[in-house]
Amino acid sequence: MNKESYLAITIITAVILALLVYAVSIGTEPGWLAVIGVVLTFPIFTLSLFLWWNASNTDGDIPFTGY
Amino acid sequence: MFNLPIEGEELFVLEFGDIVNYFSLYTTTLFLFATAFIIIAIIARPERQTDIVFGTDAVYIKDVNQENLRFQRFMAIACGLATLGAVSSGDLFNFSLFTALIGITNIGIVAGVNNRYVLNAAYNYGIVAMVATTFLFGGAATALGTCGTLSIWELAGLGMVPLAAKMFLVLGVMGEGMAPFYIAKAEITRAPGAPYVLMIHVSSLLIFLRVIEIILTV
Amino acid sequence: MITLILPAVFIGLLFHGIHRKVIARIQGRPGPPIWQEILHTLKFSFKQTWIPKTASMPMFVFIVAVSIAIWTGAFYIVFSGGSLLLLFAVFMLHKITEHGLGLSSGSPYGKFGAIRSVMSAASEIPLFATIAGIYVVTGSLMISDITRYQEIHGPLLIGAFPIAIAMYIVILSKMHYGPFSIIEAKEIVSGNRTEHFGVWRAGLEVAYALKTFVLLAAFVLLFIGALPWYLMLLAMLIVLISLSFVCAFTPMLSPFDAVALQTVITGVLAVYIIVLGVIG
Amino acid sequence: MDFYQIGLFCTLICVAISFIALFRERDDIHKILVVDLIETTGLVLICLVATDLAEALILPGLVVGISELLMLTELYIRKEHLPLPAYKPIRIEVMRTAPPIITFALVVYGIILSGFSGGAVAGIGLVFYFLCKGYEERFALLETISGYAWALWIVAFFIFMILPQAWLIAVMLSGGAILVKVTTKMALIGTMREGRNV
Numbered sequence: 001m002n003k004e005s006y007l008a009i010t011i012i013t014a015v016i017l018a019l020l021v022y023a024v025s026i027g028t029e030p031g032w033l034a035v036i037g038v039v040l041t042f043p044i045f046t047l048s049l050f051l052w053w054n055a056s057n058t059d060g061d062i063p064f065t066g067y
Numbered sequence: 068m069f070n071l072p073i074e075g076e077e078l079f080v081l082e083f084g085d086i087v088n089y090f091s092l093y094t095t096t097l098f099l100f101a102t103a104f105i106i107i108a109i110i111a112r113p114e115r116q117t118d119i120v121f122g123t124d125a126v127y128i129k130d131v132n133q134e135n136l137r138f139q140r141f142m143a144i145a146c147g148l149a150t151l152g153a154v155s156s157g158d159l160f161n162f163s164l165f166t167a168l169i170g171i172t173n174i175g176i177v178a179g180v181n182n183r184y185v186l187n188a189a190y191n192y193g194i195v196a197m198v199a200t201t202f203l204f205g206g207a208a209t210a211l212g213t214c215g216t217l218s219i220w221e222l223a224g225l226g227m228v229p230l231a232a233k234m235f236l237v238l239g240v241m242g243e244g245m246a247p248f249y250i251a252k253a254e255i256t257r258a259p260g261a262p263y264v265l266m267i268h269v270s271s272l273l274i275f276l277r278v279i280e281i282i283l284t285v
Numbered sequence: 286m287i288t289l290i291l292p293a294v295f296i297g298l299l300f301h302g303i304h305r306k307v308i309a310r311i312q313g314r315p316g317p318p319i320w321q322e323i324l325h326t327l328k329f330s331f332k333q334t335w336i337p338k339t340a341s342m343p344m345f346v347f348i349v350a351v352s353i354a355i356w357t358g359a360f361y362i363v364f365s366g367g368s369l370l371l372l373f374a375v376f377m378l379h380k381i382t383e384h385g386l387g388l389s390s391g392s393p394y395g396k397f398g399a400i401r402s403v404m405s406a407a408s409e410i411p412l413f414a415t416i417a418g419i420y421v422v423t424g425s426l427m428i429s430d431i432t433r434y435q436e437i438h439g440p441l442l443i444g445a446f447p448i449a450i451a452m453y454i455v456i457l458s459k460m461h462y463g464p465f466s467i468i469e470a471k472e473i474v475s476g477n478r479t480e481h482f483g484v485w486r487a488g489l490e491v492a493y494a495l496k497t498f499v500l501l502a503a504f505v506l507l508f509i510g511a512l513p514w515y516l517m518l519l520a521m522l523i524v525l526i527s528l529s530f531v532c533a534f535t536p537m538l539s540p541f542d543a544v545a546l547q548t549v550i551t552g553v554l555a556v557y558i559i560v561l562g563v564i565g
Numbered sequence: 566m567d568f569y570q571i572g573l574f575c576t577l578i579c580v581a582i583s584f585i586a587l588f589r590e591r592d593d594i595h596k597i598l599v600v601d602l603i604e605t606t607g608l609v610l611i612c613l614v615a616t617d618l619a620e621a622l623i624l625p626g627l628v629v630g631i632s633e634l635l636m637l638t639e640l641y642i643r644k645e646h647l648p649l650p651a652y653k654p655i656r657i658e659v660m661r662t663a664p665p666i667i668t669f670a671l672v673v674y675g676i677i678l679s680g681f682s683g684g685a686v687a688g689i690g691l692v693f694y695f696l697c698k699g700y701e702e703r704f705a706l707l708e709t710i711s712g713y714a715w716a717l718w719i720v721a722f723f724i725f726m727i728l729p730q731a732w733l734i735a736v737m738l739s740g741g742a743i744l745v746k747v748t749t750k751m752a753l754i755g756t757m758r759e760g761r762n763v
Contacts, residue, residue, distance in 0.1 A: 021288055032076075032092060035361045042290065043353035046491055047346070050330035050484040072425035075368045093371055096358075100378055103351070107344050114341040114391035128339065160622055167629045171636050178640055186644040190593065193637045197600045198587070200633065201580065201607030204626050208611040211619065212569060261341040261388040268384045268403065272377045279413065280370060283420065 006052035013045035069223035073283050087220035088157040093280055097154040097273050104269045105147035107262050108140060114261035131259050135179040143263035146172035150270040154277045159210055159217045162281065163203035163239065169270045170196035170243040176267055180258040188254030199242020206235030210285070222285040233282040240278040244271025290495075293360055296518070297494025298322040300501070300525050301461065307529035308462060326490040334483030339391030348385035349481065349488040355379060356495035363503050366429025369416055372503060376412055376455075379496065383468060386489075387477030398476030401468045401540055408458035408465055408547050411451040414554035418448035419507065421562045428506060435510035442508040447557050449508045453528075454550055456500045460528055464535040465543045501525060572613045580606045593645075597637055604630045660697040668694040675748065680740045684747025691752035711749040717742035 020037045028034060069077075075092030082088075090098065113136050116129040149172055153165035174196070177189045209232035211217050214225075222228060258264050302319035309316025336345055359375040362368065380402065387399025420426055422445050423434040435441055442449050458465035469476040481489055501521040505512065509520055538546065583603045590596050608630065611622050641647075668690040675687025721739035724731055 031365075035358070038290070038361070039354050039358045042357045043350035043488070046353055047350060047484065047488050050487050051334070054331050054334055054484050072427045072430055073368065074370055093368060093374065096371060096374060107347055111344045112342045114389060115339040116391050116396070117339055118393050164625055164629060167633065171633055174636050174640060178636075178643065186640065190637070190640050190644055193633070193640055194596055194600050197633045197637060198603050200629060201603050201610075204607040205610040208614055208619070208622075212614045217618075261391065262344045265344075265381070265385050265388050269381050272381055276374050276377055279373075283370070283426075
């Protein structure tokens, strides 16, 4: 995936997280639904944010196995 | 759930006569986690295990048999489904059966590996798992003998199940899942095929979590 | 409460930095600045990242996401006064992610880390002893009930000291540089995290920061009681510094000794809880 | 002390004895046998309850036990690199001449009994036949028959639920189906090791 799609995912998940904050502040029922939403979106948000701003992507390599 | 301050609120109940399958916040968490790992086992590409030649800096990639990997995947999915059954069943005997099934499928995951150490460890684990079914069935049967029912729904909060039955259940689950952590699982983990081997740990830790919920509830 | 998740990550990272600083000062080194771990995480997140060719693909990434997800969940469980059993479940699921990190990469060092993590499953059992003990003493497993109990009967740290020790050992076994952290011993490079570099490592740092924060907060809530937020942070800091002292003064145990010691502790606690249950 | 507790006590003694046997045993293949013994005592614990429910629980328990035993033996064969026998292992004259008549008698008696026990009797007959005579495994055929029998069994259940008046038909249907089902399933045991799959 390229940088633009990571940015898109970051923005979408950020919007979802903001909506969930709002949902909690007005007190939606049941309460755990918002929590599940956060649990599912927060990791995606973090990783896509990092993947968006990190240096370039290249192909994989054989792992580090020895000095 | 059950008016007991143990596992959070009740989410969903599926009634089959006196056997009631229920989902609390706790069991739902376990259920979702197991489901996620089943999906990963279905879609994941298996690892290509590398190894170092001891004492040197040479590296080689282990050769894995494709057919074997396909069998491992099948067994891993079966193991995940058995775990789903174990975390969602509302009946002590069904729980025991699913747990025993997890023991069988765990062996199945590594049975195709052509490594002497892995097979030996799997064999020893198999013996422990088989012995453990005695405790599982014994626990369920003792609960049935003293209470007249196996339904966790009906037994919840009564405290009628004798301590011996609870201990039998825990011992059984430890035999099927936890104890082999020490005698064999470390060796079993050498088997190639990452998402599939991981399912062994997922299932055994989840049934351990579930049995704790059961013994605290009944 | 959802807005607290980001501060919790940063405070957790700061706690990691303080942990390193305290250990360094005890050992007579200047040590890194206390915000080093925050910089670390940012640095890792900027670094060039790829996935090893030998890795089991979706799982390699998925396991990092799971690691963050479960501790986000645990954060809410603790701060909404949820079930302690659920926290225990998260702790066990953390074990699965530890295995998964090592197994998914295909690297022999990762595999070693995963195998050590399998062996050290005994480190989870003291938490179960904690839960059973708290259930025997307070009659409830909801964290809200437990804090209410402490408002009436005084802190559990005094009332049920051995249970607090068990929880303390659980936290200790998950601290960096601790006597029980055999899965990240340097002779196996970085253990199960060897192949998770760059973004993946940054994600793991976020998860582990949340983990430290949640475990310390749970310790304070369970054994001292509900406090205003600044006193809560102070209490967590004190617990953390005591942990750093233990980590600085103890060598890393060999895998066998670590497992044996944890098993002995669990056995002693089991006896204590049975005695408590029978007499009390 | 009632009979249940006496029985429980005796069974626990049996469990203890078999455990001591397991700990003293060093040979792998003997371990399998002893473990099977322990498994059986677990079933005895269920039997002791002696209610209809307990009776219904024994069958799944037995199935799990047998499948674990099969799993363990297959693992043992793989572990020890044991080859499959290249010749017919047992050569006894009676095994060539007796099977047709004995199997015929058992199958007829099983059909007369009908239902579950009838299936078991007829199944034993077929197991004997295949063990002695069977060279060619007809897994596909047996599985097909078994599958049809299962479908009929389910149909019988639906008749019970939807048309309770027609209970006699449902009983006959389910009795016949379970007979065929159990027979074919047990017959598979007889065809397990040898012959080619047709």
